[in-house]
Amino acid sequence: MTTTTERKPWTIYSSRQRWTYLAVLFLVSMSNYVDRNVISVLLEPIKAEFQVSDTMLGLLTGISFALFYATLGIPVARWADRGDRRFIITISLVIWSTMTALCGLAQSFWQLALARVGVGAGEAGAIPPAQSLIADYFDPAQRGRALAIFMASATAGYLIGFVLGAQIASAWGWRWAFILMGLPGLALAVVVRWVLREPRRLPEFRPAAATQEPLIQTLRTLFAKRSFVFLLAGMVIYFLISYGATIFFPSYMIRVLQVPLATVGTAYGAVAAVAAVVGTLAGGFITDRLARRNPAWLAWIPAVGLAVAWPAYELMLLAPGFGAFLALSAIAGIVVNMTVPAMFAALHAICGSARRALAVALMFFFANLIGLGLGPVLSGALSDMFSAIHGAVGLRYALMLVLILLLPGAWVMYLCGRQLPLDIEA
Numbered sequence: 001m002t003t004t005t006e007r008k009p010w011t012i013y014s015s016r017q018r019w020t021y022l023a024v025l026f027l028v029s030m031s032n033y034v035d036r037n038v039i040s041v042l043l044e045p046i047k048a049e050f051q052v053s054d055t056m057l058g059l060l061t062g063i064s065f066a067l068f069y070a071t072l073g074i075p076v077a078r079w080a081d082r083g084d085r086r087f088i089i090t091i092s093l094v095i096w097s098t099m100t101a102l103c104g105l106a107q108s109f110w111q112l113a114l115a116r117v118g119v120g121a122g123e124a125g126a127i128p129p130a131q132s133l134i135a136d137y138f139d140p141a142q143r144g145r146a147l148a149i150f151m152a153s154a155t156a157g158y159l160i161g162f163v164l165g166a167q168i169a170s171a172w173g174w175r176w177a178f179i180l181m182g183l184p185g186l187a188l189a190v191v192v193r194w195v196l197r198e199p200r201r202l203p204e205f206r207p208a209a210a211t212q213e214p215l216i217q218t219l220r221t222l223f224a225k226r227s228f229v230f231l232l233a234g235m236v237i238y239f240l241i242s243y244g245a246t247i248f249f250p251s252y253m254i255r256v257l258q259v260p261l262a263t264v265g266t267a268y269g270a271v272a273a274v275a276a277v278v279g280t281l282a283g284g285f286i287t288d289r290l291a292r293r294n295p296a297w298l299a300w301i302p303a304v305g306l307a308v309a310w311p312a313y314e315l316m317l318l319a320p321g322f323g324a325f326l327a328l329s330a331i332a333g334i335v336v337n338m339t340v341p342a343m344f345a346a347l348h349a350i351c352g353s354a355r356r357a358l359a360v361a362l363m364f365f366f367a368n369l370i371g372l373g374l375g376p377v378l379s380g381a382l383s384d385m386f387s388a389i390h391g392a393v394g395l396r397y398a399l400m401l402v403l404i405l406l407l408p409g410a411w412v413m414y415l416c417g418r419q420l421p422l423d424i425e426a
Contacts, residue, residue: 033157035100058380066373069120077361085129096122097185104178128360148284148341155276166265230416237409239367244375279337298346299417302339307410352425
């Protein structure tokens with residue numbers, strides 16, 4: 001019989017409870033990604049109204065969001081490793097939902113950019129504490145599957161933001177898309193407060209202040225692990241592609257393939273969402289199976305996925321029509337999304353239980369500051385440079401160039417897999 005001192009947080013919840021909590025966290029993350037990604041389908045009407053360049057659009061979608069999202073993530077995660085994660089998520093949800101709605105009230109480009117800063121600041125308190133809670137709700141044997149389901153929320157959020165955002169913008173303008181996407185999060189905050197449970201409120205799971213590892217020691221411990229460094233590099237590249245390149249895919253379809261905004265939102269949004277769900281769930285299943293045989297597969301699955309995704313994306317951008325573009329985007333989307341559950345499962349395997357939220361926040365700090373912060377600016381600047389010479393098709397050349405980074409991403413994930421079994425910490 002399990003004694004009180006041997007109990008783990010996941011042993012105190014029934015199967016029904018833990019899946020209910022996962023469902024609520026799924027909705028939180030979905031709201032996070034709706035409010036983060038709805039702007040991608042609104043870039044063309046925003047560009048037309050404020051008369052700004054692609055570089056400025058990259059600034060709007062990138063660094064204005066990522067600066068506070070990345071920098072606030074670390075102190076919030078430090079708090080989440082000790083404090084009430086349910087409370088942190090509730091407050092964060094209220095902030096980013098309110099700021100998303102305020103984006104719709106912006107009367108200038110810089111007011112919109114400032115509101116996006118607020119969205120990023122609020123969303124800093126979402127994913128690290130949510131993942132930390134999932135690691136407490138589910139035992140290690142189920143964690144890959146639970147994380148895969150949780151990560152599928154990104155797809156659901158992208159689909160809602162993309163499809164509904166495009167339809168609302170086409171009917172009533174881009175401002176209403178922000179307003180109607182942001183307000184539901186305020187109701188969800190009430191659900192989070194009253195449904196989720198924080199195991200640390202029980203005496204046996206309450207961290208003792210004296211036992212917390214100093215921040216400097218935590219950073220030294222993590223960066224001393226070569227697998228963590230390789231994983232960090234791989235995830236930075238993944239985010240650079242995920243946000244730096246794909247944020248301009250809707251603009252590419254509208255400008256180069258001459259597809260109407262509403263069609264882009266419906267057709268491409270649906271294909272991207274299905275590909276992401278299939279890829280993420282398949283990735284979670286494969287991760288759990290292969291990692292039981294050899295934990296190195298936690299990194300080798302992303303290595304294979306990133307390597308295979310590169311030619312699929314490049315061929316997609318060379319496709320002569322919208323149908324071929326959609327077919328190739330589905331293949332690339334499935335493959336690249338298979339990498340996500342394995343990456344996060346690898347992170348949790350490496351970091352140790354006392355550092356989970358901080359390790360996730362560190363990853364997001366670098367991945368978002370570089371990938372999300374600089375990626376769109378890089379893609380936008382390259383697009384402006386090539387478009388000055390080649391016209392609208394210059395965006396194609398810019399995206400093809402950025403996507404080459406998938407290859408070094410695959411290589412560092414392979415190196416991570418070679419080191420990972422030596423660095424695992426419960």
